[in-house]
Amino acid sequence: MRLTSFSAKLMRWITLSSSGLLFVFSIYITLIDSQVVFLxxxxxxxxxxxxxxxILGFxxxxxxxxxLFIPLMALVLWFLVLGPFLVFTTGDENKSPEDISILSYNVMEFIGNYRDRPSDIQDKILDFVSAQDADILCFQEFASTRVSREKLSSYPYNFVYSPRGDKRFAPLSIFSRYPIISSGALDFENTLNNTIYVDVLVNADTLRIYNVHLQSMRIRPGSIKRENxxxxxxxxxxTIERQKKQAGQILEHSRDVAHPVVFCGDFNNTQYSKVYRILKEDKEDSFLESGNGLGNTLLFKFLPFRIDYVLVDEELEISGHQNFDIRLSDHTPIKATFRFQNP
Structure with a gap:
């Protein structure tokens, strides 16, 4: 009887704690401006x-x-306020010649992931990218080499940006089949992380693309145990505070753009972070609209982290999203397809 009583009390404590945390997360992320690092x-x-x-509710x-009503209420609030992380969609079966595809990939300077670093990794990554036949490529942690220039030669327009003035060191790059009519960089302070942007001319329409690489967490498998x-x-x-500042800078910069905007790249944080919510605002997330599964993009042992995104303005209609289980970097690539809304 004592064991039963203890077990019941333990289950109530676990239920109240887990449901209470979910309530707190929902309120903290959406309503509280101040930062609480622990949360x-x-x-x-x-x-x-x-x-x-x-599990508890079931x-x-x-x-x-x-x-039952305690975890149920927490789950309802979570779903309504923060949204799901597991999605199943059919996408848009009606492909259109007006579709625009964009592929985002943190290629880790073509040196491979933490477990496997073959000598031909650059060829494998670029061959994969070429096979996807995307209209626009956004690379983070890019390296401009003879091989990359040759294999990406089918993209006549590009913006390869280096804050050091050395094109071989080009952390952010955009390649496009559409004409690039303007370009620039935000140049975050005291960091190599950055955001660049281009305006591309798609027939008679103009589209602004931001290639985003927010402040890196610098968490590697095994490094957590070694750090104080x-x-x-x-x-x-x-790091999170800097990410929020950088996200705010991107959002503010984009407010002056007169045409539809796309944010894509490596945000280095999850969809349940304030960082993501700053950038998402009223944009559509291609994974949530047309993706499937968990959509994780960071290879970090057993933890499914989705930290790479394509977010588009409401003037654009998302028609597809793909995640690729290709482990050639510490990130996996994503591809989104969208089109201009019919007037």
Whole structure:
């Protein structure tokens, strides 16, 4: 009897804690402007917290317990306020010649991922990219080499930007089959992370593309164990604060653009972060609209992190999204397809 009583109390504590955290996350991310580093880090694990609440709710439903309503209310709030992380869509079966495709890929300077660094990694990445036949390519952590220039020669227009003036060191680059009529960079302070942009001419329409690479977390498999916990906590808090500042800078810059805008690239944070919500604002997320599964893009052991995105203005209609399980970098590429809305 004592064990049963203890187990019941433990389950109630787990239920109240997990559901309470989900409530707190929903309120913190959407309504509170101030930064709480502890919560900013915990929200990275929102999918697991949602899963726990589903399991608890299902268990309470089986035994017909009134406690069912606690995780149920937390899940309803999560879904309505923060949105799902697991999606199943059919996409748009009616492909149009007016579709515009964009592929975003953090290629890690063509050196491979943390487990496998073959000598022909650059050829493999660029051959994969060429096979996707996207209209626009946005690379993060790019390296401009003879091989990359040759294999991307089918893209007549490009903006290969280097803050150091050395084209071989080009962390952000955009290649396009559409004419680039203007370009520029935001040049974030005191960092190699950056955002560049181009205006491309698509028939009679103009489209602004921002290639985004927000401040890196610099978390690598095994590195967390080696770093002092207090230093790690402070460093990640500072990184998230810088990401929010950079995201705000991008958003403010885009407000003066008179034509439709696309944000794509490596945001270095999840869809449950304030960073993502700053950039998403009223834009559509190609994965949530036309993707399937978890959509994770960062290879980090067993944790599914989706930190690469394509966000488009409402004037654009998303017609497709693809995630690729190709492990040639620490990120996996994404491809989105969209078109201008009919007037």
């Amino acid at each position: 900013d880090l915990l929200v990275l694990f929102t999918p697991y917290l949602v899963g726990l609440n589903f 268990g309470y439903a089986l035994i017909r317990s009134k406690l 916990p207090i230093n790690l906590y402070n460093r990640l808090g500072n």
